[in-house]
Amino acid sequence: MGRLNGKVAVITGAAGGLGESYVRKFVAEGAKVVFTDILLKEGLSLEEELGNNTKFIEQNISMLSRWKHVIQETEKTFGPVNILVNNAGIALSNTIEEMSEEEYRQVIDVNQVSVFLGMKAVLPSMKKAEGGSIVNVSSIMGLISREKTVAYTASKFAIRGMTKTAALEFAKYNIRVNSVHPGSVRTAITDLVYKNQEELEQRERAIPLHRIGRAEEVSNMVLYLASDESSYSTGSEFIIDGGLLAK
Numbered sequence: 418m419g420r421l422n423g424k425v426a427v428i429t430g431a432a433g434g435l436g437e438s439y440v441r442k443f444v445a446e447g448a449k450v451v452f453t454d455i456l457l458k459e460g461l462s463l464e465e466e467l468g469n470n471t472k473f474i475e476q477n478i479s480m481l482s483r484w485k486h487v488i489q490e491t492e493k494t495f496g497p498v499n500i501l502v503n504n505a506g507i508a509l510s511n512t513i514e515e516m517s518e519e520e521y522r523q524v525i526d527v528n529q530v531s532v533f534l535g536m537k538a539v540l541p542s543m544k545k546a547e548g549g550s551i552v553n554v555s556s557i558m559g560l561i562s563r564e565k566t567v568a569y570t571a572s573k574f575a576i577r578g579m580t581k582t583a584a585l586e587f588a589k590y591n592i593r594v595n596s597v598h599p600g601s602v603r604t605a606i607t608d609l610v611y612k613n614q615e616e617l618e619q620r621e622r623a624i625p626l627h628r629i630g631r632a633e634e635v636s637n638m639v640l641y642l643a644s645d646e647s648s649y650s651t652g653s654e655f656i657i658d659g660g661l662l663a664k
Contacts, residue, residue: 420644422447425495425546427487427539429453429478429531430505432460434604435554438632439502442640444470449495453478453487454505478505478531484538497546500643501539503532504554506572510565521568528572529579536583536594548591552642553580555596557658577654584652593651595642600658602630625660 426443430436432454440452444467453476454460460473472494477483491498506528509520532553543549558566559573577596584594601620621628638657641647656662 418446420446420640420646421500424448424499424643425491425497426450426500426502426643427453427491427498427535428502428504429476429535431502432456432463432473435599435602435632435635436502436504437463438636439504439639440467440471442633442636443500443643446640446644448500448643451487451491451494478535479526481534481538484534488538488542492542492545498539498542499546499549501535501543501549501551502554502639502643503535503551503576505531506554508566508569510569511567512565513567516567524568525572525575528569529575532576532579536579536587540587540590540592543587543592544590549593550643550647551580551583551587551592551594552639553594553596554639555580555598555654557598557600557656557662559596559598560654560656560662580654581652588651593642593647595647595650595652596654597635597638597642598654598656598658599635600624600630600656600661602632602635604632623661624658625663628659630657630659 421443426448428439431440431452440450443450449470451472453474457475464471464473474487476487509524553576555576556573558570559577562570580594580596635657638655
């Protein structure tokens with residue numbers, strides 16, 4: 418406990434799923450957390466549950482003006498930002514042949530452009546804090562690919578590359594930037610992705626550890642990167658996939 422005492426964090430896409438687990442973990446470890454999402458009802462409910470060390474802001478992450486608003490409100494409420502977790506994202510599945518330009522651009526805007534805007538917007542605040550940690554949530558699809566994932570894969574590969582560039586540019590400000598690459602993780606969305614128990618079990622058999630990951634396990638990785646414990650890590654990929662990419 419207390420691994421984030423005195424830290425101020427911003428987490429996107431955090432009204433549910435993995436993002437919610439990061440918020441809960443960070444608050445439990447002593448951070449003050451501003452979290453954002455487009456899910457207004459769920460976000461306000463989580464803020465009410467977790468109390469005064471949290472603040473929810475509805476955010477369109479693909480607009481720089483909304484990013485500036487989030488950072489301003491964070492500083493006004495808790496002070497300069499020490500931690501940014503770029504977590505929000507969407508996935509649209511289709512072949513290159515069938516995917517429309519509109520669908521492709523939507524995924525790129527939400528998954529990739531938002532990460533650029535978040536890093537750009539938070540930099541002045543982290544300079545005030547004299548350092549910080551940015552954690553960009555990519556995916557194992559930022560390291561490999563499958564059919565019907567052209568937009569998602571493109572965006573997650575881009576996050577990986579942007580992370581390395583930012584790590585080089587921000588090092589002089591004592592700001593670390595790393596990417597996290599989860600494989601399959603059990604959340605409320607899992608039941609929508611896998612149509613039945615047999616399909617889920619088939620997926621688990623393909624993973625060397627023979628199970629889907631838990632949100633808590635990814636949260637522990639993100640917590641490590643957000644904390645001072647990872648003070649010598651920057652510009653790196655952190656994979657949490659049950660051994661899938663070792664095959």
